[in-house]
Amino acid sequence: MSKKLVKAIADMQEESALKQVNQMMADKVEPAVIMDDAMEAMEIVGQRFEDGTYFLPELMLAGEMMNQITEQVKPEMAKTPVTEPKGKILIGTVAGDIHDIGKNIVSFMLEVNRFEVLDLGVDVPPDKFLEAIREFKPQVVALSGFLTLAFDAMKETIEAIQGAGLRDEVKIMIGGGQVNEEINKYAGADAYGKDAMAGVTLAKKWIVAK
Amino acid sequence: MTENRSLKIIGEKINGARKRVIQAIEKRDTVFIQELAVKQVEAGAAWLDINAGTRQSVEPDDLVWLVETIQPVVEIPLCLDSANPQALAAAIQVVERAPMINSISGDPHRLQSILPLVAEHNCQVIALAMNGKSIPELSEQRLEIVHTVMQAVRASGVPDEDVYIDPLAMTLATNAKSALITLETMRAIRQEFPDVHLTLGLSNLSFGLPARSYINRVFLVLAFAAGLDSVILDPLDREVRATLVAANLILGQDRHCLEYTRAFRAGLFNTSGATTGVS
Numbered sequence: 001m002s003k004k005l006v007k008a009i010a011d012m013q014e015e016s017a018l019k020q021v022n023q024m025m026a027d028k029v030e031p032a033v034i035m036d037d038a039m040e041a042m043e044i045v046g047q048r049f050e051d052g053t054y055f056l057p058e059l060m061l062a063g064e065m066m067n068q069i070t071e072q073v074k075p076e077m078a079k080t081p082v083t084e085p086k087g088k089i090l091i092g093t094v095a096g097d098i099h100d101i102g103k104n105i106v107s108f109m110l111e112v113n114r115f116e117v118l119d120l121g122v123d124v125p126p127d128k129f130l131e132a133i134r135e136f137k138p139q140v141v142a143l144s145g146f147l148t149l150a151f152d153a154m155k156e157t158i159e160a161i162q163g164a165g166l167r168d169e170v171k172i173m174i175g176g177g178q179v180n181e182e183i184n185k186y187a188g189a190d191a192y193g194k195d196a197m198a199g200v201t202l203a204k205k206w207i208v209a210k
Numbered sequence: 211m212t213e214n215r216s217l218k219i220i221g222e223k224i225n226g227a228r229k230r231v232i233q234a235i236e237k238r239d240t241v242f243i244q245e246l247a248v249k250q251v252e253a254g255a256a257w258l259d260i261n262a263g264t265r266q267s268v269e270p271d272d273l274v275w276l277v278e279t280i281q282p283v284v285e286i287p288l289c290l291d292s293a294n295p296q297a298l299a300a301a302i303q304v305v306e307r308a309p310m311i312n313s314i315s316g317d318p319h320r321l322q323s324i325l326p327l328v329a330e331h332n333c334q335v336i337a338l339a340m341n342g343k344s345i346p347e348l349s350e351q352r353l354e355i356v357h358t359v360m361q362a363v364r365a366s367g368v369p370d371e372d373v374y375i376d377p378l379a380m381t382l383a384t385n386a387k388s389a390l391i392t393l394e395t396m397r398a399i400r401q402e403f404p405d406v407h408l409t410l411g412l413s414n415l416s417f418g419l420p421a422r423s424y425i426n427r428v429f430l431v432l433a434f435a436a437g438l439d440s441v442i443l444d445p446l447d448r449e450v451r452a453t454l455v456a457a458n459l460i461l462g463q464d465r466h467c468l469e470y471t472r473a474f475r476a477g478l479f480n481t482s483g484a485t486t487g488v489s
Binding site for chain 2: 055056057060096098101104105121122123146147148149152177178
């Protein structure tokens with residue numbers, strides 16, 4: 001075990017983190033142990049983001065380090081499969097809206113936190129969501145939108161999910177722009193996330209709870 | 211940069227994406243909208259961007275109401291901000307001064323439905339360097355779209371000097387080269403289409419970063435030097451305005467430095483004054 005790795009990632013020391021991983025692999029440390037350290041560091045980064053110490057670039061860099069480390073340990077992992085994806089999340093920007101910066105960040109953060117993410121892109125009509133829910137079978141659906149118009153599209157999408165009898169199959173989170181508790185109620189979602197970390201926290205809560 | 215290219219402001223505050231504005235539109239709050247218009251003009255806006263939100267069914271009525279509400283209290287042209295040709299056509303019927311249209315892009319549908327309006331009513335038009343839904347990462351790809359757009363613009367009879375190209379400034383937090391890409395695109399457009407104008411919206415650039423005003427201001431100055439001659443922003447932001455006045459002076463756009471000294475006498479550089487216009 002190595003708290004050095006946790007500290008390097010949490011303190012944004014990219015080179016040192018990757019070096020540390022190499023060293024650990026040379027020392028025959030279990031890949032699962034390395035990944036646990038990395039996840040522990042991600043938690044710290046997430047907390048620092050939430051409390052305003054870190055900002056979006058640090059969150060992105062942490063995600064990139066996570067990806068690089070995963071790539072590095074993958075060959076070893078294959079021999080001893082340990083980490084199943086935590087769960088499946090369907091995400092997309094709702095019909096009529098083409099904003100994707102926030103959605104892409106949420107997608108990325110969910111992926112580095114070990115969720116299997118299916119991203120439907122932007123301007124996604126309700127029936128595309130329905131189709132994907134049936135085929136991909138996610139536990140969580142994440143609807144993104146920036147425009148005020150998106151709030152109506154979120155509501156329509158959630159109504160369509162309800163109408164198709166799939167509402168009890170999924171938890172639904174919304175996010176983007178000026179989304180707040182009021183919009184959450186209006187759209188009929190289960191919760192809203194104010195940023196990418198909030199999305200990750202919700203997903204963890206829901207999927208672990210299941 | 212010897213010709214006159216002082217940086218003009220397109221005031222962004224009347225936008226239906228802002229909660230207070232959409233409420234004012236729904237309640238037909240004439241006083242709120244007129245005040246917001248006048249304040250921006252007093253702060254030096256050369257155009258007022260007018261965005262009625264995106265509820266398709268009511269957008270034409272809302273946009274017409276905004277135009278009719280704002281026009282009596284300002285003397286500058288409006289910038290009609292909508293992707294909906296019906297809303298634009300309705301608003302154009304009631305505008306007094308030829309407006310700017312915000313916006314077209316490389317999206318063929320948007321070119322076909324909006325360019326004829328621009329040509330027929332002698333409007334100016336903002337053209338985004340993107341296709342339907344995606345913003346290309348590389349400068350060369352954005353330039354390619356600009357070529358497509360300019361071909362369509364010229365074919366429709368709109369003169370180059372009525373076109374304001376927005377090369378798009380993306381989020382630095384997710385790509386630290388994004389501002390450089392924007393500047394590179396601007397220089398290339400300047401070279402190939404010397405008569406078009408350049409414009410920019412700044413909302414994406416500093417997203418997710420602290421102390422955003424510093425990023426916006428420094429970028430604005432660099433973009434100005436690269437040929438930017440208009441910008442979509444909040445003219446009530448004193449720090450940005452002060453920066454623009456100084457940049458105009460440094461780039462040779464302020465004869466006898468009068469704009470600068472006047473701004474000083476008017477208190478624009480008083481750092482003690484609270485910055486207004488948090489958007």
